[in-house]
Amino acid sequence: MHIDRYERMWITISGGLLIVFAIALGFSSVVLGVRLPGLSDQLLPTAAAGPHDINEGWVRQLAPGRYEVNMRARVWNFNPGEIRVPAGSTVTFYIHSEDIIHGFKIKDTTVSLMIIPGQTAKATYTFTEPGEYLFVCHEYCGAGHHFMSGRVIVEEL
Amino acid sequence: MAATNVAKGVADAYTPPVTERKLSLAFIAVGFAHLLIGVLLGFFQGLEHAGIDLYAYLPLIRHYYQGLSIHGVFNVLVFTTCFIGGFLFFVVGRGLKRPLESASLGWLTFWLSAVGVILVDYTLFTNQASVLFTSYAPLQAHPLYYIGLALVVVGTWLMLVISLRTTFAWRRENPGQRIPLIAFGANVTLIMWTMASIGVAIEFVGFLIPWSLGWLPGTDPLLMRTLFWLTGHPIVYFWLLPAYISWYFMVPKQVGGKLFSEPLARLAFLLFIPLSLPVGFHHQYLDPGVSEGYKAIHAFLTFAVFMPSAMTAFTVLASLEIGGRARGGKGLLGWVTKLPWGDASVSAQLLAMVLFSLGGVSGLINASYNMNLVVHNTMFVPGHFHLTVGSAVALTFMGVSYWLVPYLTGKRLFSKRMAAWQPWLWFFGMLIMSRGMSWMGMLGAPRRTALGSASYFLAEWTPPAWMTAIGGVLLTTSGLLFFINLFGTLWASPKAAAQEQQVPLAEPYEENGTLPNWLDRFTPWVTTTAIIVLITYGPTIYRLITDLDLSWTGLRPY
Numbered sequence: 134m135h136i137d138r139y140e141r142m143w144i145t146i147s148g149g150l151l152i153v154f155a156i157a158l159g160f161s162s163v164v165l166g167v168r169l170p171g172l173s174d175q176l177l178p179t180a181a182a183g184p185h186d187i188n189e190g191w192v193r194q195l196a197p198g199r200y201e202v203n204m205r206a207r208v209w210n211f212n213p214g215e216i217r218v219p220a221g222s223t224v225t226f227y228i229h230s231e232d233i234i235h236g237f238k239i240k241d242t243t244v245s246l247m248i249i250p251g252q253t254a255k256a257t258y259t260f261t262e263p264g265e266y267l268f269v270c271h272e273y274c275g276a277g278h279h280f281m282s283g284r285v286i287v288e289e290l
Numbered sequence: 291m292a293a294t295n296v297a298k299g300v301a302d303a304y305t306p307p308v309t310e311r312k313l314s315l316a317f318i319a320v321g322f323a324h325l326l327i328g329v330l331l332g333f334f335q336g337l338e339h340a341g342i343d344l345y346a347y348l349p350l351i352r353h354y355y356q357g358l359s360i361h362g363v364f365n366v367l368v369f370t371t372c373f374i375g376g377f378l379f380f381v382v383g384r385g386l387k388r389p390l391e392s393a394s395l396g397w398l399t400f401w402l403s404a405v406g407v408i409l410v411d412y413t414l415f416t417n418q419a420s421v422l423f424t425s426y427a428p429l430q431a432h433p434l435y436y437i438g439l440a441l442v443v444v445g446t447w448l449m450l451v452i453s454l455r456t457t458f459a460w461r462r463e464n465p466g467q468r469i470p471l472i473a474f475g476a477n478v479t480l481i482m483w484t485m486a487s488i489g490v491a492i493e494f495v496g497f498l499i500p501w502s503l504g505w506l507p508g509t510d511p512l513l514m515r516t517l518f519w520l521t522g523h524p525i526v527y528f529w530l531l532p533a534y535i536s537w538y539f540m541v542p543k544q545v546g547g548k549l550f551s552e553p554l555a556r557l558a559f560l561l562f563i564p565l566s567l568p569v570g571f572h573h574q575y576l577d578p579g580v581s582e583g584y585k586a587i588h589a590f591l592t593f594a595v596f597m598p599s600a601m602t603a604f605t606v607l608a609s610l611e612i613g614g615r616a617r618g619g620k621g622l623l624g625w626v627t628k629l630p631w632g633d634a635s636v637s638a639q640l641l642a643m644v645l646f647s648l649g650g651v652s653g654l655i656n657a658s659y660n661m662n663l664v665v666h667n668t669m670f671v672p673g674h675f676h677l678t679v680g681s682a683v684a685l686t687f688m689g690v691s692y693w694l695v696p697y698l699t700g701k702r703l704f705s706k707r708m709a710a711w712q713p714w715l716w717f718f719g720m721l722i723m724s725r726g727m728s729w730m731g732m733l734g735a736p737r738r739t740a741l742g743s744a745s746y747f748l749a750e751w752t753p754p755a756w757m758t759a760i761g762g763v764l765l766t767t768s769g770l771l772f773f774i775n776l777f778g779t780l781w782a783s784p785k786a787a788a789q790e791q792q793v794p795l796a797e798p799y800e801e802n803g804t805l806p807n808w809l810d811r812f813t814p815w816v817t818t819t820a821i822i823v824l825i826t827y828g829p830t831i832y833r834l835i836t837d838l839d840l841s842w843t844g845l846r847p848y
Contacts, residue, residue, distance in 0.1 A: 271736035275847030
């Protein structure tokens, strides 16, 4: 099979470019630690026992600057819908759906999750800048989908 | 010399029988009727994002999400499938220059699909299926919605049966010959799609239909999503490959060029069979319950399926260049201006290619593993796919219709002037709208959301929301120009002189030879595909089935 010289060059360059992209993604994932959610059947807040029931929404401090949020999503609200933490806090979110599929995206962060019934969605983020962070449901969940939102309020120390 | 050319032209001409032409026309008409409604609803969606909610003035449509469900299902399921059915039946018959095996099976396919489409129409217009194109369980629709869609899918399987039966009959009559290019492309399209559709077939028939009828207590949401996307990504190649058939094998002829590389054209089509399927997890990057490792494999394979499209870009551009230079184009880019831009069928498809290059790049961003965290389910995504299915596919199908509908009906095109304006309006409308959408997405606005009524609408979303709305108005105008022309051609146009409209079929540029015979067979590619799908999907689906959780009963909150 004859392949034109320029076409061969074009295919090589396109393929090479994609390999460079793939390496960059591998680097950002492994070295920079920008991770995707994975297998999470067993994921639960570190100490779910005692007064902290995973069937309720709550925020708790694990240590100075470390927080855990257990969140319940249902049509059409998040519980808790407002979370207050001091600037510099690292917050881990565990989110469960009570009915249908929802989404969870905190604006201007890397936190973005699908909330699928039967699965626990988990993400961790460090809020360095004080301010209000909007979070919204970004999966269609019925006629009131556009009301499903909340905010993380990061307070100055 | 001239005399032999004329004689050769006559020998090459083959017009499919009347019943087959009517069959193609029937499919195409049903498809475009649905696209018309889909486009009109798009107009209301754009305005809604800019804060102008006009749904109260619409008949039947109660809210944004019902309109959006119709927009999505009509445009990308009903319109695409029906147009592709009509186009591919024509392509197979014309390519093989023999009657279909058989036209009556073709009509059965049509009526089966039509019944399915009517069920889908009924449930959508009565707000009993406002679950959007993805039908994510436990969000539940009326059983007739799922049954209707399942019938449409069965219709596409019958298309493959007819295509293959006709091809085998042709083989017996023409031993040792290559399958003609357009018929080859049609077979590849339908083979790939039939393998890909197994995911939704299991999802709908095995789970969603019995669940919506109350025969199953509930569904497993993650398994449903996984089965959906097993089909849901390759379906975009089911839409795209018929456009590629036109770009590779027809447009070069329309611009006076030749197919630059016949072997790479065939190879690109064949590569789509194994590479289209094992990529669905790039829609599930943010799903808990699917492992990061398999997501990474699907990310890599998504990059791989970019390659046949990169090959297409070169071959198609080189084929156009042959035409532009034959028409007197000089210098590095002088041939571009010499292309017959005044022919609406050509300009529509050239502009579709330009928009598709932007769509390809934004698609790579979506598919880029953890970069997806930024754009997932934001307005960036519709900003991407309106450039692909909304331009590369829809605008190409309109461009094809500018010669195909006159050919099938034997009538003149209603208005060449309207046709000349229409692609440019679509092009600029789409540039503005998709740019608005992508911008809004990068500012964090969620997709598939009635943003105009959202309690959290942000001031910074206003400029891109207006771009989206203005682009949408231009697109609707372009759509109306197309539909007036289409219906005018069907009902108000005079019969053309005999043989006025030719079928454009490009000759290969001989210097680049042909694809080796050992590559030019379907079975090895089908087997390879099955193995790759088993490896990339098998373990995840096995785990989800062994952990099957049917406790999610369903909700209709719309």
